[in-house]
Amino acid sequence: MLNFSTYGQTYEQLENTIKKISQLSLIEDSLSDFIVLLEKVEYPKGHILIKAGRVERSVYFIEKGIARAYLDKDDKEITFWFGSESDILLSYNSFFVSQPGYESIELLEDSVLYKISNDILQNLYNNNLQLANWGRKLVESELIKTEERFISRQFKTAAERYKDFINSQPAILQRVQLRHIASYLGISQVTLSRIRADIR
DSSP states (O other): OOOOOHHHHOHHHHHHHHHHHHHHHHOOHHHHHHHHOOOOOOEEEEEEEETTTSSSOOOOOOOEEOEEEEEEETTTEEEEEEEEOOOOOOOOHHHHHOOOOOOOEESOOOOOEEEEHHHHHHHHHOOOOHHHHHHHHHHHHHHHHHHHHHHHHHHOHHHHHOOOOOOHHHHHTTTTTTHHHHHHHHHHHHHHHHHHHHOO
């Protein structure tokens, strides 16, 4: 649980942070029930927060930092997602069916996160309809983003995917290595450099 004196953060500051992170409204009592069960954690750049092949027991919210999700295939890392402030980090397989996840999630900056276990979260959902609806909407939002990434990867050119990326995630472009962006777009770093040169 959170110890506000330890982290030097008032309840009101934390409440505002969680509202921003969740991006979905909660009535005061439900928000309070949720906040008091969060654990604030800090990890350095390069930390592997979630490892493929394991059942991840927690969900994380990013307060500060940036992360990427990737798969290991044929000794090559394939990045398929980036997250930054206000995003949620979880293993879909672990969260929905309690099975080992297929993805690893690496922190690309020193990061500050809020953590809550799946078991505690599910118990909250079972006992608080407002929180259950909030959780459903949060996951729906993440699934829509996943579908949008899939459609983009299947039907748009590399240049179109890059333009979409810089329009939707301009801050990430300045904070992530080009090799990770190239992997995310499904192209080589050489092709990415050529696209960037053509757009300038």
